[in-house]
Amino acid sequence: MKENQDDLAKIIVLENGKPYADAFGEITYAASFFQWFSEESARVNGDIIPSANATSKILALRQPIGPCGIITPWNFPSAMITRKLGAAVAAGCTTVIKPASETPLSALALAHLSEKAGFPKGVVNVLPSATSAEVGKILCEHPLIKKVSSTGSTGVGKLLMAQSSSTLKKLSFELGGNAPFIVFEDADLDKAVDGAIASKFRSSGQTCICANRLFIHDSLYDEFVKKFVDKLSKTTLGFGLDEKTTHGPVIHEKSMSKVRSHIENAIEKGAKLLLGGKRREDIGENFHELTVLGDVTPKMKIFHEETFGPVAPLIRFSSDEEALSLANDTEVGLAGYFYSSDISKIFKVAENLEVGMIGVNTGAISEAAMPFGGVKESGFGREGSKFGIEDYTIVKSVVLGGLEN
Numbered sequence: 001m002k003e004n005q006d007d008l009a010k011i012i013v014l015e016n017g018k019p020y021a022d023a024f025g026e027i028t029y030a031a032s033f034f035q036w037f038s039e040e041s042a043r044v045n046g047d048i049i050p051s052a053n054a055t056s057k058i059l060a061l062r063q064p065i066g067p068c069g070i071i072t073p074w075n076f077p078s079a080m081i082t083r084k085l086g087a088a089v090a091a092g093c094t095t096v097i098k099p100a101s102e103t104p105l106s107a108l109a110l111a112h113l114s115e116k117a118g119f120p121k122g123v124v125n126v127l128p129s130a131t132s133a134e135v136g137k138i139l140c141e142h143p144l145i146k147k148v149s150s151t152g153s154t155g156v157g158k159l160l161m162a163q164s165s166s167t168l169k170k171l172s173f174e175l176g177g178n179a180p181f182i183v184f185e186d187a188d189l190d191k192a193v194d195g196a197i198a199s200k201f202r203s204s205g206q207t208c209i210c211a212n213r214l215f216i217h218d219s220l221y222d223e224f225v226k227k228f229v230d231k232l233s234k235t236t237l238g239f240g241l242d243e244k245t246t247h248g249p250v251i252h253e254k255s256m257s258k259v260r261s262h263i264e265n266a267i268e269k270g271a272k273l274l275l276g277g278k279r280r281e282d283i284g285e286n287f288h289e290l291t292v293l294g295d296v297t298p299k300m301k302i303f304h305e306e307t308f309g310p311v312a313p314l315i316r317f318s319s320d321e322e323a324l325s326l327a328n329d330t331e332v333g334l335a336g337y338f339y340s341s342d343i344s345k346i347f348k349v350a351e352n353l354e355v356g357m358i359g360v361n362t363g364a365i366s367e368a369a370m371p372f373g374g375v376k377e378s379g380f381g382r383e384g385s386k387f388g389i390e391d392y393t394i395v396k397s398v399v400l401g402g403l404e405n
């Protein structure tokens with residue numbers, strides 16, 4: 001992957017639209033999962049457990065679960081595959097990969113490179129153009145497939161779970177988010193502004209862990225808005241291979257419609273447009289200005305639904321308790337972020353925020369070493385980290401009896 005990073009990045013730009021620098025960074029991130037799990041594979045061990053019976057020994061063998069179905073989204077066409085594929089192969093599993101129909105080429109490039117790198121034929125199988133529903137049903141229902149790992153929307157996750165009940169498939173789901181980003185009264189304001197931009201507008205807001213609701217303490221609100229809007233006005237929307245571009249388009253018309261619906265609904269219900277707000281057909285298909293909405297409230301759709309686009313809704317709060325209650329007021333719980341300099345508050349908020357991953361005083365949390373996953377309707381299982389490989393194994397107990405005491 002490193003030898004072909006420029007080509008792999010250009011494939012991502014052309015099929016996903018993200019700026020080249022982001023695509024190049026995705027390949028580094030994607031390759032890091034092969035590095036991480038190649039190291040982890042040496043530590044997939046079992047246990048020898050003392051038995052209560054003096055003439056027995058208990059062996060706990062950890063074995064590969066078997067052929068795995070991998071279903072991935074379009075927003076990280078390479079990294080969402082390698083985060084699963086790296087763990088599956090390191091555990092000794094073969095794979096059948098169903099990439100998003102919007103971004104099949106990155107999957108095919110990875111399969112090609114895996115064979116060049118020496119993976120035996122048949123270990124990495126890609127179904128680039130099969131229809132999602134048809135393939136999903138087969139992967140969920142086929143007895144030879146022992147596990148399905150899917151990254152995508154919560155709606156599709158629920159469907160896959162239902163379809164898997166007939167074979168009691170082992171499942172891992174990385175699903176939708178609605179991340180709170182809380183700037184407490186004692187936050188470092190400049191760091192919070194930078195973190196909010198990094199988290200909210202990464203891939204033009206099209207990541208599952210993007211800040212989706214930004215809660216700003218009343219005492220900092222006006223200054224936050226000024227700094228936030230000033231910095232965002234220096235960004236450039238455009239074609240991913242243009243060096244000046246900092247942000248690309250949203251993926252398709254359906255995504256654009258959701259962005260437009262969230263903006264229009266919020267303004268209709270009293271939100272203030274503080275930056276952007278327009279579709280930019282002059283630049284090309286599916287380009288939307290980075291947009292900031294002020295005075296957003298729970299009466300608006302954008303508070304409860306994942307926008308998955310370049311819109312930052314700002315919500316005022318006056319007490320820590322209010323912020324935590326509003327942040328947890330959602331069925332999903334993938335990622336959350338908050339800025340505070342009070343260590344006691346950091347522990348209290350981290351323990352009470354209903355999410356699977358938290359950025360404290362940072363808007364960037366993703367790396368191979370971090371256990372990645374959510375709670376509530378954001379799914380279950382963990383990817384990356386020392387936990388990621390366990391999901392591709394089973395534990396078999398062997399009791400050795402009749403031993404001499």
Ligand SMILES: NC(=O)c1ccc[n+]([C@@H]2O[C@H](COP(=O)([O-])OP(=O)(O)OC[C@H]3O[C@@H](n4cnc5c(N)ncnc54)[C@H](O)[C@@H]3O)[C@@H](O)[C@H]2O)c1
Pocket residue numbers: 071072073074075098099100101132133134135136137151152153154156157159160173174175176177207208306308334
């Ligand atoms: N938790 C995470 O790590 C993570 C990462 C990226 C995206 N997402 C979520 O995914 C959503 C956006 O991505 P998306 O539009 O690709 O999601 P999506 O759920 O529409 O599609 C995800 C994958 O599922 C496939 N799919 C769709 N219907 C299917 C079916 N009936 N059977 C089998 N497969 C099916 C798609 O082709 C794609 O490959 C957002 O909700 C985002 O939060 C989550």
Ligand SMILES: O=C[C@H](O)CS(=O)(=O)O
Pocket residue numbers: 075076079206207208209366372
């Ligand atoms: O969009 C979801 C991805 O999992 C985000 S990240 O690339 O892992 O940060």
